[in-house]
Amino acid sequence: TQLLEQSPQFLSIQEGENLTVYCNSSSVFSSLQWYRQEPGEGPVLLVTVVTGGEVKKLKRLTFQFGDARKDSSLHITAAQPGDTGLYLCAGSRGYQKVTFGTGTKLQVIP
Amino acid sequence: KAGVTQTPRYLIKTRGQQVTLSCSPISGHRSVSWYQQTPGQGLQFLFEYFSETQRNKGNFPGRFSGRQFSNSRSEMNVSTLELGDSALYLCASSSVGGADTGELFFGEGSRLTVL
Numbered sequence: 001t002q003l004l005e006q007s008p009q010f011l012s013i014q015e016g017e018n019l020t021v022y023c024n025s026s027s028v029f030s031s032l033q034w035y036r037q038e039p040g041e042g043p044v045l046l047v048t049v050v051t052g053g054e055v056k057k058l059k060r061l062t063f064q065f066g067d068a069r070k071d072s073s074l075h076i077t078a079a080q081p082g083d084t085g086l087y088l089c090a091g092s093r094g095y096q097k098v099t100f101g102t103g104t105k106l107q108v109i110p
Numbered sequence: 111k112a113g114v115t116q117t118p119r120y121l122i123k124t125r126g127q128q129v130t131l132s133c134s135p136i137s138g139h140r141s142v143s144w145y146q147q148t149p150g151q152g153l154q155f156l157f158e159y160f161s162e163t164q165r166n167k168g169n170f171p172g173r174f175s176g177r178q179f180s181n182s183r184s185e186m187n188v189s190t191l192e193l194g195d196s197a198l199y200l201c202a203s204s205s206v207g208g209a210d211t212g213e214l215f216f217g218e219g220s221r222l223t224v225l
Binding site for chain 2: 029030031032033035040041042043044045048088090091092096097098099100101102103
């Protein structure tokens with residue numbers, strides 16, 4: 001059972017465009033993470049959000065945790081080719097396993 | 111400080127063989143988790159070890175096993191390999207326990223191809 005659904009699955013945009021990736025679940029998570037993975041490498045942690053309604057910014061990336069702690073979004077402003085990669089959300093609930101989302105593959109064309 | 115180290119990076123096996131993958135976590139991290147990543151299924155949780163004890167286990171057959179040593183290094187073993195076991199196997203470490211903070215630090219993975 002996939003608890004975290006991401007949309008869209010694939011996204012191909014031009015450099016300079018804005019985009020939003022969504023991560024949705026019917027379950028409540030105590031914290032949620034976003035990772036970026038490049039080909040041939042392991043995922044790299046970008047951010048953790050823990051409070052419902054929390055917004056965190058990392059340069060051109062803005063992350064939001066839903067009020068009910070069931071969903072999250074990642075917004076990228078003025079995307080650059082270096083943003084290309086697979087974006088994964090992941091949720092944790094106490095001592096249970098960390099569950100990863102289905103992933104969003106982003107391609108930013110120069 | 112050094113990151114998570116996985117060995118080998120690439121390996122090719124044939125059906126029926128067995129394979130052992132190794133993971134050295136970040137120094138001081140006591141939790142090690144293993145994931146299988148395939149294009150069709152995404153990242154699937156295999157198991158998590160904390161202080162040499164398996165704390166969580168995913169929905170994989172018994173052919174998949176693991177262990178953790180007193181120095182926190184971990185190994186996973188897959189016996190009687192099947193074609194469907196071809197995947198990127200990722201190891202992740204965390205300081206307290208992955209599920210406590212959800213923050214995982216991944217290695218570069220071991221790419222297994224089963225022929």
